[in-house]
Amino acid sequence: MKRNLIRIVHTGKSRLGWDDDTYRDVLARLTGRRSARDCTEAELEKVVTYMRTVGFTPSASYGRRPRVAMDRKAMLAKIEALLAEANRQWGYFDGIVEQMLGEKKPVEWLNDDQVRKVMQMLIVDAKRHGRL
Incomplete structure (x- = not known):
């Protein structure tokens, strides 16, 4: 947890454009310490x-787009469009796959029928919520 917080602090420092002196002055003013490593959680x-009050917003991690065989690129493009339209991340797709198969499996390891089935599940979800 502490390492993650330190990572967020350093990301905020760079996104806010703080130089090292400004960063250490803010740390000293808020915590009494000049290094994030010495701070408590x-x-x-x-x-x-x-940092959030002065304008830093940590960006969400949306996952990476999987690399698949050429014959599945069209299906994956459709899945990506359905996810984007529903404002969902690739993690949602991974959750559907895990629920469907009972185990975590990367998209690259799915066969065509499994990918098609997940795509159909997303289409049904879109119709249910009035997006299609």
Whole structure:
């Protein structure tokens, strides 16, 4: 948890455009320490909260687009469009695959029938919510 908070603090530092002196001054003012490594988790959370008040917004991780064989690219493009239209991430697709197969399996390992079945599940979901 602490390593993740330190990573967020350093990302915020670069996105806010702070130089090293500004960053260490803010740390010293908020926590009394000049290094994020020396801070406790509560102090790091305080720094992240401050960074958010001055305009830092951590970006969400949306996952990567899988690499698949050429004959499945069209199906994957359709799946990607359905996910984007529903404002969902690739993690949602992974969850459907896990629920369908009972195990986590990357898209690259699915056969055509399994990919088609997941695509049909997304189409049914889109119709159910009035997107198609």
